[in-house]
Amino acid sequence: DVVMTQSPLSLPVTLGQPASISCRSSQSLVHSDGNTYLNWFQQRPGQSPRRLIYMVSNRDSGVPDRFSGSGSGTDFTLKISRVEAEDVGIYYCMQSTHWPPYTFGQGTKLEIK
Amino acid sequence: EVQLVESGGGSVQPGGSLRLSCAASGFTFSNYRMHWVRQVPGTGLVWVSRINGDGSTTNYADSVKGRFTISRDNAKNTVYLQMNSLRAEDTAVYYCARDSASIDYWGQGTLVTVSS
Numbered sequence: 001d002v003v004m005t006q007s008p009l010s011l012p013v014t015l016g017q018p019a020s021i022s023c024r025s026s027q028s029l030v031h032s033d034g035n036t037y038l039n040w041f042q043q044r045p046g047q048s049p050r051r052l053i054y055m056v057s058n059r060d061s062g063v064p065d066r067f068s069g070s071g072s073g074t075d076f077t078l079k080i081s082r083v084e085a086e087d088v089g090i091y092y093c094m095q096s097t098h099w100p101p102y103t104f105g106q107g108t109k110l111e112i113k
Numbered sequence: 114e115v116q117l118v119e120s121g122g123g124s125v126q127p128g129g130s131l132r133l134s135c136a137a138s139g140f141t142f143s144n145y146r147m148h149w150v151r152q153v154p155g156t157g158l159v160w161v162s163r164i165n166g167d168g169s170t171t172n173y174a175d176s177v178k179g180r181f182t183i184s185r186d187n188a189k190n191t192v193y194l195q196m197n198s199l200r201a202e203d204t205a206v207y208y209c210a211r212d213s214a215s216i217d218y219w220g221q222g223t224l225v226t227v228s229s
Binding site: 037039041048050051054058060092094096100102103106107 | 175215222
């Protein structure tokens with residue numbers, strides 16, 4: 001199984017400041033079709049997860065443009081350009097290149113300082 | 114608007130069974146793969162199972178293989194998870210989720226508690 005490792009696991013951020021979350025996979029996530037199936041999810045307190053980014057860098061509809069995804073191969077990053085109060089929650093990366101199983105990172109808890 | 118509504122969770126003794134349902138609306142259900150993902154409260158997300166659009170192909174996590182069965186009724190826009198031989202470690206919130214360029218929309222989840 002592909003192991004997804006996120007860092008940091010806890011991320012205190014001042015409002016208006018940037019934030020960055022790293023996600024590393026135990027093997028390359030480049031699929032034989034040439035695509036890289038790395039996704040980012042946000043889970044606000046008490047809510048279901050919501051997909052923010054798919055295939056590394058594609059923002060889902062309705063996701064603010066302060067969220068961006070980048071990376072390739074085994075190293076990926078989710079960046080928030082200016083953190084807002086509504087961004088508090090847990091962020092997960094997930095790979096769907098090598099399945100089954102689909103695998104998630106451990107989660108990064110973003111909180112406001 | 115895409116909506117996924119799970120039901121069927123509850124408390125069950127070890128060795129027991131439950132069937133979860135997920136009613137979908139707001140999209141052409143038969144065109145999409147569907148998943149079940151679970152989350153022990155306070156911990157991370159764990160993929161459980163997947164079914165393709167016509168129900169002909171299913172996949173399972175090793176931890177549930179042989180005990181859980183995913184199925185769907187496209188006439189009812191519903192996906193199911195039959196869970197047998199339940200164990201304490203199956204206790205979790207179970208989410209159904211749609212697959213469009215991988216998992217996108219999630220339901221609100223239903224809690225399954227396995228305890229004597």
